[in-house]
Amino acid sequence: xxxxxxxxxxxxxxxxxxxxxxxxxxxxxxxxxxxxxxxxxxxxxxxxxxxxxxxxxxxxxxxxxxxxxxxxxxxxxxxxxxxxxxxxxxxxxxxxxxxxxxxxxxxxxxxxxxxxxxxxxxxxxxxxxxxxxxxxxxxxxxxx
Amino acid sequence: xxxxxxxxxxxxxxxxxxxxxxxxxxxxxxxxxxxxxxxxxxxxxxxxxxxxxxxxxxxxxxxxxxxxxxxxxxxxxxxxxxxxxxxxxxxxxxxxxxxxxxxxxxxxxxxxxxxxxxxxxxxxxxxxxxxxxxxxxxxxxxxxxxxxxxxxxxxxxxxxxxxxxxxxxxxxxxxxxxxxxxxxxxxxxxxxxxxxxxxxxxxxxxxxxxxxxxxxxxxxxxxxxxxxxxxxxxxxxxxxxxxxxxxxxxxx
Numbered sequence: 236x237x238x239x240x241x242x243x244x245x246x247x248x249x250x251x252x253x254x255x256x257x258x259x260x261x262x263x264x265x266x267x268x269x270x271x272x273x274x275x276x277x278x279x280x281x282x283x284x285x286x287x288x289x290x291x292x293x294x295x296x297x298x299x300x301x302x303x304x305x306x307x308x309x310x311x312x313x314x315x316x317x318x319x320x321x322x323x324x325x326x327x328x329x330x331x332x333x334x335x336x337x338x339x340x341x342x343x344x345x346x347x348x349x350x351x352x353x354x355x356x357x358x359x360x361x362x363x364x365x366x367x368x369x370x371x372x373x374x375x376x377x378x379x
Numbered sequence: 380x381x382x383x384x385x386x387x388x389x390x391x392x393x394x395x396x397x398x399x400x401x402x403x404x405x406x407x408x409x410x411x412x413x414x415x416x417x418x419x420x421x422x423x424x425x426x427x428x429x430x431x432x433x434x435x436x437x438x439x440x441x442x443x444x445x446x447x448x449x450x451x452x453x454x455x456x457x458x459x460x461x462x463x464x465x466x467x468x469x470x471x472x473x474x475x476x477x478x479x480x481x482x483x484x485x486x487x488x489x490x491x492x493x494x495x496x497x498x499x500x501x502x503x504x505x506x507x508x509x510x511x512x513x514x515x516x517x518x519x520x521x522x523x524x525x526x527x528x529x530x531x532x533x534x535x536x537x538x539x540x541x542x543x544x545x546x547x548x549x550x551x552x553x554x555x556x557x558x559x560x561x562x563x564x565x566x567x568x569x570x571x572x573x574x575x576x577x578x579x580x581x582x583x584x585x586x587x588x589x590x591x592x593x594x595x596x597x598x599x600x601x602x603x604x605x606x607x608x609x610x611x612x613x614x615x616x617x618x619x620x621x622x623x624x625x626x627x628x629x630x631x
Binding site: 287353 | 456457458459460461462463483485496497498499586587
């Protein structure tokens, strides 16, 4: 009798401890989750359309995940106002290879070279339409 | 077997080799040394002094290779889906908004560890050496040009039965309402090549050097050079159909 009671207590304590740990785990996980736009920049991805459509930049990957500070890029490489860079005529891959814009880090040593892994950033017209929620152009079925 | 002995062996061709076996070979990292002119990957042994193996002439081809033998080599991993090729094609060849002569397909590929990779694949008429569309056309409205091997359309003869659309392994045809006929890529023959241009509109518009166009029967051409890089794998789409396409794919 005594023995069973003791056993029950043990189970109860283990279960309680488990529940507590689970709750703790959830709170810590929940604490990791919030993305603070003031610290890490806008949550919404920046989608460039010039000179080619559908180049995606995500603040989270660069700030929260990679640990870069705002002044790593602003305002030396990029202006704070989104879409400023793509108005510049030199916002091209050639400039990137010369170390301008993204190429300041994406040079093959600090981060993957901008001459490789094209589709890591280029989501193309397919990606552009998906991100902008637009119906893909030229996919009509008039002819069938 | 020593490599010198391997080199002396006669090339058996790829048609006797099941594709699974070919893939296994490719996985071993052996260099691809030969390419059928408009065919599939041929020699899988590392033959150092091999230039090319032109393969057998397709038994049902009228003339082969053509002069010029137009071909396109697509360096797939350079494609960023900007679709300037599609825009240029539509403008040059008066393609209606619902139609297409070339497309860029998107694929999201699982690369392990929960990560994914985007791959874009441009596709167009492969101007096959053994074109299934030509074979099925009841009115000979689509035919292979006797000089350059381009798969052409004679709109006046087309009755719009769409059998060629069903036969094409590459989904390269559409029905053009304006003509009441099938329309397809002709490597810009009427709009550019016959007017002295050397590139198709899509190849000229590509900012990333994805679409390389030229005469593959000329050993000095860019396309010939691109399919004979011993350190690169070259593939064609749907080789199992036996269509022997003239559009090749490779990566940088």
